[in-house]
Amino acid sequence: MAFELPPLPYDYSALEPVIDTQTMKLHHDMHHAAYVKNANAALEKHPSLASKSAEELLRDLNAVPEDIRTAIRNNAGGHSNHSMFWKIMKPGGGGNPTGAIADLLKKFGSFDDFKTKFNDAGAKQFGSGWVWLAAKPGSNDAQIISTPNQDSPISQGLFPIFGNDVWEHAYYLKYNNRRPEYLAAWWNLIHWDEINKRLASLKQHGEPAMSHR
Numbered sequence: 001m002a003f004e005l006p007p008l009p010y011d012y013s014a015l016e017p018v019i020d021t022q023t024m025k026l027h028h029d030m031h032h033a034a035y036v037k038n039a040n041a042a043l044e045k046h047p048s049l050a051s052k053s054a055e056e057l058l059r060d061l062n063a064v065p066e067d068i069r070t071a072i073r074n075n076a077g078g079h080s081n082h083s084m085f086w087k088i089m090k091p092g093g094g095g096n097p098t099g100a101i102a103d104l105l106k107k108f109g110s111f112d113d114f115k116t117k118f119n120d121a122g123a124k125q126f127g128s129g130w131v132w133l134a135a136k137p138g139s140n141d142a143q144i145i146s147t148p149n150q151d152s153p154i155s156q157g158l159f160p161i162f163g164n165d166v167w168e169h170a171y172y173l174k175y176n177n178r179r180p181e182y183l184a185a186w187w188n189l190i191h192w193d194e195i196n197k198r199l200a201s202l203k204q205h206g207e208p209a210m211s212h213r
């Protein structure tokens with residue numbers, strides 16, 4: 001069973017004006033699609049891994065044969081990260097966090113304090129990568145981290161609660177080199193209900209609600 005590109009849960013134009021239509025088309029149909037295609041090409045060399053989800057592979061990269069390890073790290077990583085990303089945004093999102101995520105964020109101070117810390121970590125990630133709120137499975141103690149390239153927090157033993165993509169392909173058409181402006185505007189899309197579902201899954205299963213094929 002091959003990995004599949006999940007359809008966007010909304011129209012390409014739905015996240016305007018924060019993320020422009022052309023960026024969404026390229027990001028989903030070209031970038032995410034390429035991660036899926038390349039992950040599948042790598043797994044063709046090792047059919048015994050074909051039943052594993054992206055997250056299972058990323059959780060133990062050392063168990064992945066060396067000849068495809070980098071390809072899986074980058075492309076199963078890209079598949080898992082983007083599959084999360086589309087879902088934790090929605091048109092008309094934003095506002096203050098509610099429920100369990102609101103409680104979890106209190107350790108960072110006010111919601112504005114949290115956003116400042118998260119955005120700073122995203123702005124400082126040199127080159128391509130992601131900024132995350134992540135937690136150890138079985139723990140209620142979340143932390144802000146950034147990862148290079150398509151590296152997943154899962155490979156560090158952490159559960160990605162949510163993350164923002166700071167690759168230039170995520171913002172450059174509209175924001176050019178103004179990454180901090182993109183990071184600040186992005187909060188108008190965040191889908192707190194979906195994030196609370198991910199937190200519930202972290203509590204129950206210690207892993208993402210849905211593993212991605």
Ligand code: MN
Pocket residue numbers: 027031082165167169170
């Ligand atoms: Mn991306």
